[in-house]
Amino acid sequence: MNTKKLLQLYFCLIRSVVEYSCPAWQVAEQKDLQKLDRLQRKALTLCLDMPSTSGRAALEIEAGVLPIDLRIEEIAIREIAKIQSKSIKEPIKQQLINYQEEIGHDIHITPMGKALCQSFEMEKETGININLIEPEFTYRLGETSRTKTTPSYWNRLGSSKSRTSEQKKLCITVMTELIGNTANDQATAYTDGSCMGNPDHVELVQSYTQKTQDQPYDYTDLSLKEDPSY
Known part of the structure; x- marks a missing residue:
């Protein structure tokens, strides 16, 4: 083998x-x-x-x-980030908030407390703040609508396989407007994941900006080959 x-x-x-x-x-x-x-x-x-x-x-x-200790730390931070991205209505998110506000510190360190400490250390080292993660789409039993909806322009952009020339122009307009509201070092990627699992490839349009006088905007199209990590 x-x-x-x-x-x-x-x-x-x-x-x-x-x-x-x-x-x-x-x-x-x-x-x-x-x-x-x-x-x-x-x-x-x-x-x-x-x-x-x-x-x-x-x-x-x-x-x-990865070494075992780093892998354990990575999983812990990912789990805390997932909880942080959930709706405030979710019990696990409420538990995390109560933990942060009421307990304050651990007399005997707990898994959640250790993960929070590691996320704070990550923020100090890398500047990545898990509290800024955009809330995820969630459905709740008995509710007929999502707690968060897609942007209004999303349904007008069409599919990458059947997008018309007018929709392509609309894409550029929408991306330009969105980029105009971003920070200088921010990169934004858009995909609906509709080609995930497709044996051909996954299309991803990544738009980024360099706000300089000579080159205010720069658009790059990326074609990502099928990879389980995406």
Whole structure:
């Protein structure tokens, strides 16, 4: 069996089990996390057919795998970001708000508290603030409409496969207006995901601006080949 398939087995059968219990590992002691490091090192040694004396860091780089502690932190921040993007009506979002406002700090660190601390550290290091994430589309039982709707212009832009020349001109007009309201270093991408899973390709139109006198706007069309990560 080749290396690629062995790594797939590792991710599906072993790494997925570790990641499922991430909230518990978030607050685990260092000696317990070291056991996970040894597990990953042993697995990667077998997958890559490397000597048993190979260093864990070298194996992770060769396999393109994040260290366990960084992967746990990544999952925790993603989960907090997902909760943050939910409607205020969602119980889990209300729980997060209550946690931030009423508890303030942990006497004994909890998974949610640790994840919040990590998100604050990420903001200080990278400037990315999860509180600025746009709320997601949500449906609630008994409600006939979404809590958030698509922009009015979206339905007038047509499909990428059947867009008319008039709609193409409208796209440029809409993008220009939107770009005019963005910050200098902001990039905005638009796609409805309608081609996801298509064996051909996924079309993505990315519009960005460099607000200079010589080149006020710059438009780039990207064609992304099918990739499970998109």
